[in-house]
Amino acid sequence: MKPTGVSGTKILGISAFYHDSAAALIVDGEIVAAAQEERFTRKKHDHHFPTNAIEFCLREAGLSVVDLDYVGFYDKPLAKFERLIETYATFAPASFASYLKALPLWLKSKLHLQREMDRAFGGGYRGRYIFADHHESHAASAFFPSPFEEAAILTLDGVGEWSTTTMGSGRNNRLKLTHEIRFPHSLGLLYSAFTYYTGFRVNSGEYKVMGLAPYGEPRFKELILKHLIHVREDGSFWMDQSYFNYCGGMTMTTEKFHRLFGDPPRNPESLVTQREMDLAASVQAVCEGVMLKCARHLHKLTGMKNLVMAGGVALNCVGNGKILREGPFENIWIQPAAGDAGGALGVAQLIWHHVLSQPRTVNSVDSLRGSLLGPRYADDDIRAFLDSTGARYHAFANEDELLARVTDLLAQEKVVGWVQDRMEFGPRALGARSIIGDPRSTKMQQVMNLKIKFRESFRPFAPSVLREKNTEYFDMPERADSPYMLIVAPVREDKRTSDCAEKMKGLTGIEKLNVPRSVVPSITHVDFSARVQTVTPDANGRYYRLIKEFHERTGCPILVNTSFNIRGEPIVCTPQDAWRCFMGTDMDALVLENTLLLKEEQNSAKTFDAEAYKASFKLD
Numbered sequence: 243m244k245p246t247g248v249s250g251t252k253i254l255g256i257s258a259f260y261h262d263s264a265a266a267l268i269v270d271g272e273i274v275a276a277a278q279e280e281r282f283t284r285k286k287h288d289h290h291f292p293t294n295a296i297e298f299c300l301r302e303a304g305l306s307v308v309d310l311d312y313v314g315f316y317d318k319p320l321a322k323f324e325r326l327i328e329t330y331a332t333f334a335p336a337s338f339a340s341y342l343k344a345l346p347l348w349l350k351s352k353l354h355l356q357r358e359m360d361r362a363f364g365g366g367y368r369g370r371y372i373f374a375d376h377h378e379s380h381a382a383s384a385f386f387p388s389p390f391e392e393a394a395i396l397t398l399d400g401v402g403e404w405s406t407t408t409m410g411s412g413r414n415n416r417l418k419l420t421h422e423i424r425f426p427h428s429l430g431l432l433y434s435a436f437t438y439y440t441g442f443r444v445n446s447g448e449y450k451v452m453g454l455a456p457y458g459e460p461r462f463k464e465l466i467l468k469h470l471i472h473v474r475e476d477g478s479f480w481m482d483q484s485y486f487n488y489c490g491g492m493t494m495t496t497e498k499f500h501r502l503f504g505d506p507p508r509n510p511e512s513l514v515t516q517r518e519m520d521l522a523a524s525v526q527a528v529c530e531g532v533m534l535k536c537a538r539h540l541h542k543l544t545g546m547k548n549l550v551m552a553g554g555v556a557l558n559c560v561g562n563g564k565i566l567r568e569g570p571f572e573n574i575w576i577q578p579a580a581g582d583a584g585g586a587l588g589v590a591q592l593i594w595h596h597v598l599s600q601p602r603t604v605n606s607v608d609s610l611r612g613s614l615l616g617p618r619y620a621d622d623d624i625r626a627f628l629d630s631t632g633a634r635y636h637a638f639a640n641e642d643e644l645l646a647r648v649t650d651l652l653a654q655e656k657v658v659g660w661v662q663d664r665m666e667f668g669p670r671a672l673g674a675r676s677i678i679g680d681p682r683s684t685k686m687q688q689v690m691n692l693k694i695k696f697r698e699s700f701r702p703f704a705p706s707v708l709r710e711k712n713t714e715y716f717d718m719p720e721r722a723d724s725p726y727m728l729i730v731a732p733v734r735e736d737k738r739t740s741d742c743a744e745k746m747k748g749l750t751g752i753e754k755l756n757v758p759r760s761v762v763p764s765i766t767h768v769d770f771s772a773r774v775q776t777v778t779p780d781a782n783g784r785y786y787r788l789i790k791e792f793h794e795r796t797g798c799p800i801l802v803n804t805s806f807n808i809r810g811e812p813i814v815c816t817p818q819d820a821w822r823c824f825m826g827t828d829m830d831a832l833v834l835e836n837t838l839l840l841k842e843e844q845n846s847a848k849t850f851d852a853e854a855y856k857a858s859f860k861l862d
Contacts, residue, residue: 251598252309254299255590256359257316257379257582259352261287261445264583264667265295266615267303268590271600273387275302276615276667278583281815286862287446288812291362292586298617307366314593316585317376319355321403323348325425333490340490372597374589376402377553380577381419383588384552385412386595386602387609388575393548394540395419398533398555399581400430400445407477409540412550415595415602421543426489427481429532430555432471435486436525438494440518441508446862452560453701455526456769457751458519462503463527469502471528477536514700516751526560533561534569541570548573552588556580556728557669559773563730566722578613578726579668587667612781613726614674616665617815624817624834631821632846636838641784645791648833653796655683656830657694659806661820662784666813670727671805672775673706673785675813675820677829679764679802681705686764686802687755693828696856697809700752703802704773705765708789711799712776715762727775727803733760738770764802775803810859826855 250270257264258279266276275298280286282294300306326348330341351358356371374382380397392413399406406428410419433451434444442450470486473479483489485499493507500506508518537549549571556562557580566574577584594600621637628635638644651658656679663674671677677694679686691699704727705715713720716731724731738760745757746768754768765772779786793799806814807823814820817834824832824839825846832839 253312253590255314255586257585261289262583263292264586265292266587267299275299280812286812307363311369314372314589316379316589318373377405377408379585379588380552382592383577383584384550386591388550389608390548391604393550394544394546397553399553401425411544435494439507441510451522454522458523460524460527462524476539530561530564537565537569550575552577552580554581559728560730576728614664615667618664634843638836649791659832675806681762681764681800681802702767705800706775706803708799709776709778724774810861825850826852
């Protein structure tokens with residue numbers, strides 16, 4: 243017999259063993275907690291069984307493993323193994339080395355997931371295991387938390403069991419996927435192939451390709467469409483596998499691919515050239531075109547006004563912005579943890595709504611609570627830790643005084659680490675684990691990239707903007723929201739620098755970065771775009787109030803927002819993580835809930851081994 247514990251049906255969702263392992267817990271249909279394993283282990287994209295994330299979710303609800311009624315896994319291992327074996331056989335003997343590398347892990351654990359989970363739970367779990375289809379998990383994570391009673395559903399990623407793209411619809415508490423594109427034809431893997439070819443890490447560097455694209459010209463677009471991918475008007479596509487090696491090889495592309503574009507893949511240690519920028523621009527243009535065609539066809543199929551999206555390709559916020567501006571849907575909602583991590587939430591909700599046939603309550607806002615589903619830390623615990631390090635800090639009892647002090651720092655072009663509320667679920671920092679700055683500063687992008695993030699200078703930064711001021715700065719429909727930083731929009735022309743276009747004439751690539759482009763240059767990319775986060779008092783609480791204070795003081799309703807980490811490091815979770823990052827970089831100030839630290843006051847700043855800290859994370 244189970245202990246009583248918390249009343250209600252308790253469902254744990256798990257994603258693991260590929261990348262971005264995660265856990266999510268729902269109780270009687272309410273999302274209680276969700277987190278990625280990487281935040282606890284400090285290993286970026288950690289693929290291992292999410293023991294720490296599970297422990298957090300259970301602790302947040304006051305539960306133990308024995309209290310759980312259902313455990314769901316986000317895909318079907320046997321179906322995935324069938325694909326692998328069939329693929330290896332089809333591409334033999336070239337696939338032999340990849341087969342030998344993959345098989346031991348499958349035989350040891352992946353084919354025996356129920357046994358592995360029983361072992362991880364210490365034999366205490368007595369409920370039922372349910373394994374869901376990978377793309378159904380994505381679809382559930384997109385539709386069930388959305389603010390829509392009904393919506394068209396589009397999922398795009400690398401590959402699940404067999405599907406790489408699915409289309410369908412959701413109504414009330416049911417969803418149905420009706421169309422699919424199957425492996426090896428995959429928009430996500432096409433993008434990953436160019437990620438590899440341009441010298442970045444697959445399943446990690448795709449966002450770098452997206453950020454690099456505006457520096458280039460899409461001069462390879464027609465070559466890609468002629469040789470690599472054949473796209474139909476309905477968004478379906480076929481890819482010529484003679485150019486790709488991901489089916490059975492140890493790399494993403496073949497020699498034929500390299501001959502087509504004239505060179506071997508870029509060495510990751512070499513400089514990024516105009517060629518890589520043009521390649522990035524080209525594959526980005528192709529990706530956007532496919533996404534838009536898929537959306538238009540899906541609208542014809544369903545006739546619905548709302549669209550929800552998930553899957554790794556749904557993190558392509560430039561493509562999402564194109565669908566919003568040029569597509570047929572009135573409203574778009576994208577799961578913030580759109581990649582595999584979100585599958586943990588999706589499978590839990592599938593169990594609640596499909597297996598248990600429970601009804602769904604729909605409100606005017608989504609049910610993710612701003613995606614703030616991770617741990618939060620109390621002031622007493624924060625200050626006990628700081629005392630143990632000998633840190634000097636200022637404790638605030640009044641929020642208004644804290645916000646006024648932080649606003650002073652921001653207005654002086656100081657860079658502030660900002661930790662408050664529960665940690666975000668998903669890859670974006672949304673004002674709970676963020677590094678923030680003044681977007682009016684012409685030097686902020688360079689300072690943040692090179693002295694704090696220690697990353698490539700071409701990388702753009704995102705604006706967090708008061709929701710009510712959004713359309714004063716960005717070309718977005720009045721109805722549109724981007725609460726999870728998943729829509730790119732143009733900066734309005736009246737906010738752009740008048741002589742910017744003239745100054746950019748004749749410039750190529752990174753040279754464009756040195757030209758101020760708008761009244762908020764730190765968040766305006768070289769193509770005048772911005773990855774927008776709209777901020778509201780209900781979803782964002784204190785972060786909204788900080789931006790409001792900054793707006794009242796400066797007239798600017800925007801802050802620069804980037805994730806609180808350095809290159810290669812997962813976003814910080816604990817006060818300890820945040821303090822190490824603060825001390826290991828040129829950040830000026832750190833806010834931990836109601837506590838403020840100034841770098842200039844830290845006696846340990848000279849003795850902290852910043853180089854060892856940076857070296858502890860593998861570059862992504």
